[in-house]
Amino acid sequence: MDGIMGFLEDFGYWGLFVHAFADAVIFPVPAFFLQVSLSLLHPNQAIWFATVGYIACLLGTPVGYMLGRLLGNSVLQKWLKPSALTKAENLFKKNGEAAILIGAFTPIPFKVFTILSGALHFSLWKLMVYAALGRAVKFYAVGILFYVYGRAAENMVHSYLTYGMLGVAILLAIGINVKRRIQERPKTEPQKGKELS
Template identity: 30%
Template sequence: MSEMIHVIEEWLMEYGVWGLFFVSFADSSFFPIPPDVLLIPMGISNPDRVLWFAFITTVASVLGAIFGWFIGKKLGRPVLRLIISEEKIKKVEDYFSKYGPMAILISAFTPIPYKVFTIFAGISKIPLRVLVIWSIIGRGARFFLEATIIVMLGAKAKPFIEENFSLITIIGSTLIAVAYIIYMIIRKKKKKK
């Protein structure tokens, strides 16, 4: 399986920006390959265009999230069962009931399979605009962070990201969560006035 995925990655790499766009879109709705596997090597080989690649990856990923939302809304839970087990679906449900939009935001930033959350957002009738807003923030933060690391470290970025990605996502998710909590506190205070 991993050999087949590697062949697909190589094939998509030949298509450059279009391959990056496709994998970014598909990862958010139905495809098992994350866009980072193209974004990072493309960014390292073209550091002057890495921010552009991060932008394309973000836009395509958000469009894919919208497609995933429609898959969830139209096809429902049975399609999700094709991707993950019922036990994992229950976990995703718990995340949504506990954290609401924060679940979308954190899954958009971390290596958690994002497509599961976009499809579930459609199933659970989360407003599309909520999905789009938190997808832009989460996916944008992730891909622009990777691009920034590439700009700063050049060819050393790939091993750095591979070795530290879990730590980076934990720190990033924590910062995003703090920002979200501050946003909610400010919003509540404005409503009281």
């Protein structure tokens, strides 16, 4: 895996493009790590690295989705660790939107969520919208930090950024959950009234 990462790093933008695309389909190491390595080497190009990674990830998202849709559980069991699969399945059962948002923000390989979305017949359009939001924040947060602070941003990214983004993702997920419950309340209350009458 280190050899593959080193090989991709040698190709700069193209290496990151391939990695970010594969991160949404089959590759076990998140593109976040290659983005950080390249941004550390070339901080003045960090925004461009973020843009390349973001576009590639969005292009790979429907491919991972179709892979999950066509091959389903056989792919999940072959490519994903049992612990990662169990966590992702539990998240999807409770709240698919929140699961994708959290996955888009965190270092968990994004393929877990694209393949699961297809296997569990989640809406492709919703997947794309939440992936676009979450991945934009993640890629550009790293890019902007390196562009502004240069190599000094490495410590910020590793020490604070991941936890910060996870916190934001959890808050957004809670917001989605609360909104859904508020929307569902008027539907359930009249039914209870009918049952009592």
